[in-house]
Amino acid sequence: MHFTTLVALALGSVVAGQNNYPNMPVDFLQTTNPVTPLPQGKPWGGATAQNTNPYTNPPNTGVIRSFDFTISRGKISPDGYEKNALLVNNQFPGPLIEANWGDTIQVTVHNEIVGPEEGTALHWHGLLQHGTQYMDGVPGISQCPIPPNGTFTYTFNADLYGTSWWHSHYSAQYVGGLFGPMIIHGPSIANYDIDVGPVLLTDYFHKDYYSLVEDVVSTDFNKVLQPSDNNLINGHNNFNCSTITLNSTAKCTSNAGVATFQFTAGKTHRLRLINAGAEGMQKFSIDGHNLTVIAQDFVPVNPYDTQVVTLGIGQRTDVLVKAPAGYKGKSFTMRSSLAGNGCSITIQPDATAVVYYDTMHTPNTTAWPAFLDSVAHQCANDPISITTPLYPMKPTPPTTTKEIDINFAQNETGYWLWTMNDVSFRANYNDPVFLLAATGNDSYPMDPEWNVYNFGTNSSIRIVISNPGPAAHPMHLHGHNFYVLDVGTGAWDGTTIVNADNPQRRDTQIVPAAGYLVIQFEADNPGAWPLHCHIAWHVSAGLYVTVLERPDEITATKVPSIMAQTCRDWSAFTGGYVIDQIDSGL
Structure with a gap:
């Protein structure tokens, strides 16, 4: 089975019409919407990993990479045990998304989850979504869910390059099979001969x-x-x-x-x-x-x-x-x-x-x-x-610091929940935080369970996460690659910054058990950005906050009408169907 891939990438020779990743199972191969080959050359021009700030002025190739995803139920047995699963285009894992840095990615999602019916939403892990914050794919935050028998098209920029994945952000659906790899080719990082492709663990x-x-x-x-x-x-x-x-x-x-x-x-x-x-x-x-x-x-x-x-x-x-x-x-x-x-x-x-x-x-x-x-x-x-990034960056002094404590306890009704600063998050699918902020409604907390932190006009935000419990947590921030200033067991001393002139940057970092994590990011991306543990069960049980960044500038975002239409469609569905939201919703 073959699909058309990108040609003449700076990262190696790729021939149009051939499968660039022969070691991947055929389940990964995107055959319904083959990638259109680019002309010979480097679409990112003279940019390199060493000399180009990846967060400012990404290239614009003018190329649209279109994918068509149909989500449905099915049976799989990848390890020999047959089970029910959620599938994309009848594949497990889901299809590969492949593009060049600077391309526009379009993914049309058809929700055919029935027996029982469920909403859904897809998130594009690690992409910044500059100017397309409403396409981040988090129900209750950036959008209303896609209702059963509904269709929604995500359109966003490949604004960073490298390796990532996409996954459902509706309850714990991705554990049921709604995930797949994402590769965005960009400037050369190091010399090699063969790109083996994604290795999903x-x-x-x-x-x-x-x-x-x-x-x-x-x-x-x-x-x-x-x-x-x-x-x-x-x-x-x-x-x-x-x-x-x-x-x-x-x-x-x-x-x-x-x-x-x-x-x-x-x-x-x-x-x-x-x-x-x-x-x-x-x-x-x-x-x-x-x-x-x-x-x-x-x-x-x-x-x-x-x-x-x-x-x-x-x-x-x-x-x-x-x-x-x-x-x-x-x-x-x-x-x-x-x-x-x-x-x-x-x-x-x-x-x-x-x-x-x-x-x-x-x-x-x-x-x-x-x-x-x-x-x-x-x-x-x-x-x-x-770890030191190839393109060096030094954090500016923070204009604000927020301390967040992780805890695990029973609530008044006896349910075991995770909290951040004593609040266990719960999404309201009908009132997405970003869409409310885009209308100028940013007087949070409208509902304490939303756990929104309004950072106002602050230009550099430092967050100190304390984790006194026995479990480690991989903490993920949407909309940013953050600086990892320090991490360890015990308590942060308040001053130590590891590799202060060029600290590690990434979008997910583990805070160890009985330990702490200190991150910082430049507030250059107005939006409502989830900060949460990426253990599915922990975010289901509320280990989540929303970072509301530059809310005054969110109102200038041109939100496409399809976002309001999706909320109307979801409202029509829930008007005749009671959603049994048994977890946080994410």
């Missing part, structure tokens, strides 16, 4: 997502901690069916198969690692191969070598893997394991795949000791001190 649950949400947002603490059943690499892994008791209708086979990756001896390969899971922190490694990190989230970094990469949910890391000439004819095990020692809750933590040269055969290789040690003991990101 996902913990995997056999129960349907709605039943899981019912359990994790409940009054029974014993149900709150739901273990994943398996772990997948690019949608594949075996599951040991003998470990479970099957009912009369359940189907399970223990030899579903694993993903395979063909490498070429003597060549350097680029792998685009994505943690698209629900709860688990991933530790990635390839036996016998060193990894050179070249990007984290949408930020190119000065390369450094390692044998294991840690990815919290929502994080991406691009690595280069040099294949020695002597590896010809050999096979090796690729590993991604869910971090142990209470860090991730799982039944089967280890996902494997096969890296082979020339002829595929079962490998018999040994994991790096550093990988085993990290899986067993490190429930945090790799040290931020080893």
Whole structure:
């Protein structure tokens, strides 16, 4: 199966009409709307990762990349256990979105979720959405949900470049299958020969997502901690069916198969690692191969070598893997394991795949000791001190600082909920915060459960997150790549900034258990931006705030009429159908 891809990218040679990522399962391939080849050359001109500020004046290629997504229910068995799932174009994982930096991406979404009916919305993880804040895809914040049998077209700019993913932001739908990879090609970061493409790392649950949400947002603490059943690499892994008791209708086979990756001896390969899971922190490694990190989230970094990469949910890391000439004819095990020692809750933590040269055969290789040690003991990101962005930027002094405390407790009705500054978030699907702000209505809190922080005209915002509890949280901020000033256990000393002249930047960072995270960002993107834990169950249980940024300027946004129409459509649907919103809504 083939699809038309981009040609003559600066990142390597790509031939029109060929699949640029032959190691990906065919489920990923976007065939309904093939990408139109660009002319020869670099559409971003003379911009490089070293000399160009990626946040100002992105290129405008004038090219529209169109995709058509139909969301429906179906059955899948990627690890051998058959289950009900939510699918896009009948695919799991969902289709690849691929574009050039500066392109316009259009995704037309048809909501055909029935039996029962559900709304939906899709989020484009990590993109800034400058000028298209209403296309961020978060119901109750940037839009009303797309109602059943409804259609909505997202139109937004590929305003950053690198590796990311898209996913539903309606309840925990993405755990049920609504997610897929996103690649935006841009200036060269480092030299390599072969772009292997996305490597999706996902913990995997056999129960349907709605039943899981019912359990994790409940009054029974014993149900709150739901273990994943398996772990997948690019949608594949075996599951040991003998470990479970099957009912009369359940189907399970223990030899579903694993993903395979063909490498070429003597060549350097680029792998685009994505943690698209629900709860688990991933530790990635390839036996016998060193990894050179070249990007984290949408930020190119000065390369450094390692044998294991840690990815919290929502994080991406691009690595280069040099294949020695002597590896010809050999096979090796690729590993991604869910971090142990209470860090991730799982039944089967280890996902494997096969890296082979020339002829595929079962490998018999040994994991790096550093990988085993990290899986067993490190429930945090790799040290931020080893990361410096290729394009250096120094934070300006903050004009305001907000302290936020994370907590977990029962509310008055006995439900176990996560809070940020003692408030557990709950979305109002019918009144999106950004659309209200665009009409000049920014007198929050209109409802305390919305947990809106109005930062007014502040130009540089610092947020100190304290996490005294036993769980680590991958914190994600929409609309920005933030500076990671410091992170650690205990309490922040109030002064330390790691790599102060050029700190790490990314859009998702883990705050460790019994620890803290200090982030900062320039308030240059007026909008209503979610800041939340990316563990699906934690944001379902309210671990969320909205950063309201430059509200006076939001009123100048030209919001297209389709946004109001979607809200009218949603209102018409809910007028005759009661939504059972059992969680925060996100």
